[in-house]
Amino acid sequence: MAAPLSATDLRVRREILETFIAGHIPTRLGVMRALGLEYAEVSASYAALAATHVIVPHPDTGEVWMAMPFSAVPTPFNVMVGGRAVWANCVWDAFGIAAALDTDVSFVSPCPASDTPIAAGVRRGVAYASPGAVVHVGVPAPRWWDDIGFT
Amino acid sequence: MAALARRWYRDRLSADWAPKSREVSQAIFTAVGLSGPFWTLPGG
Known part of the structure; x- marks a missing residue:
């Protein structure tokens, strides 16, 4: 089980969501500046948020790929x-x-x-x-996080 | 899907937001009529 989120983790999460809401893409550097945190603190929060499935970092860059629903x-x-x-x-x-x-x-x-x-x-x-539109969910819930990008 | 999304995300920007427990998440599926093995979260 993932560790509970800290107050800093929750601030980082909020900043990520607010950035999306404003129509921008969050970056660790931007979050660091907005919240007055060290880069290592932001990176640690990203890891904690990823462990609890709050965000999905991009595997290549480490930047936010998904912060559901964004x-x-x-x-x-x-x-x-x-x-x-x-x-x-x-x-x-x-x-x-x-x-x-x-x-x-x-x-x-x-x-x-x-x-x-x-x-x-x-x-x-x-x-x-639209009339007749249906939603198809292709991956069963037990396997959503096997490959969340595909899900 | 909209009903599921409403229940799933309506607290997303609340000041007291916290990650949903598995039980709470599963209860949301049940409340909108999604049940069975396909909709059973890991650990259930």
């Missing part, structure tokens, strides 16, 4: 929220951005099977999607 890299889920565009990791997370921010969102994502654009979102607090 993605640092382009995905098929480009979500419009408050006049800004952010990337969600999946349709679950696209709707999750609306829930986390308690606001409306919209996104258009291609059907993986037919490439037909599917419009969906939350309007005045009510979720909607």
